[in-house]
Amino acid sequence: MNGGTQTTGRDLAKAALEAARQKAAERGTPPGRRKAGKPSAGGFAQNPRRRRWSGAGADPRDPQPLGRLASRLAVDLGWNDRLANGQVFGRWARLVGEEVAEHAQPVALKDGELTVRASSTAWATQLRLLQGQLLAKIAAGVGHGVVKRMRIHGPTAPSWRKGLRHVSGRGPRDTYG
Numbered sequence: 001m002n003g004g005t006q007t008t009g010r011d012l013a014k015a016a017l018e019a020a021r022q023k024a025a026e027r028g029t030p031p032g033r034r035k036a037g038k039p040s041a042g043g044f045a046q047n048p049r050r051r052r053w054s055g056a057g058a059d060p061r062d063p064q065p066l067g068r069l070a071s072r073l074a075v076d077l078g079w080n081d082r083l084a085n086g087q088v089f090g091r092w093a094r095l096v097g098e099e100v101a102e103h104a105q106p107v108a109l110k111d112g113e114l115t116v117r118a119s120s121t122a123w124a125t126q127l128r129l130l131q132g133q134l135l136a137k138i139a140a141g142v143g144h145g146v147v148k149r150m151r152i153h154g155p156t157a158p159s160w161r162k163g164l165r166h167v168s169g170r171g172p173r174d175t176y177g
Contacts, residue, residue: 084146085109088138095141096134100127104152112148114138117155124154 074080088109093101103123108115118124127134131150138147 084142087142088114088147091141095138097137100130100134107153109147112145113151114147114149115151115153117153119155121154124152127152 074083088095089106092106096104103119104116104127106114107117116127118127127150131152135147135150139145
């Protein structure tokens with residue numbers, strides 16, 4: 001209410017519309033139209049400072065599941081081999097079964113060769129017999145080509161060599177009795 005004149009919302013809207021028309025005339029484009037530009041990487045010609053909403057179709061700007069983003073990140077950074085190797089160690093009991101996992105542990109995985117240490121020589125022999133089935137189970141669980149071969153070791157024998165000096169020979173035998 002300045003000097004008897006009252007500014008209404010309608011007057012403000014008319015003023016804003018007139019200002020937009022003047023600005024469009026200065027740019028050389030009709031009101032409501034954008035200036036033609038080259039499409040951006042997403043296929044849209046837009047001002048990067050202005051927020052645009054995606055339409056009904058799938059769009060790279062749409063929210064993505066975390067698993068898909070993590071997979072894409074692993075592929076981009078070249079982590080797929082290390083992640084697959086880690087799955088063999090992390091999911092060992094589920095891959096080979098609880099009974100086998102009690103008596104055998106994976107030690108190393110390098111160039112597709114999995115080294116496994118068994119708790120006894122009998123279990124090492126059993127694992128060598130089951131090697132084909134174990135490879136099939138591992139391939140089904142983590143993917144084909146991750147583990148191509150298995151090297152199975154039994155338990156290590158105790159070392160009788162202690163200290164800096166050593167006398168050659170087989171070490172103690174049945175002398176306890």
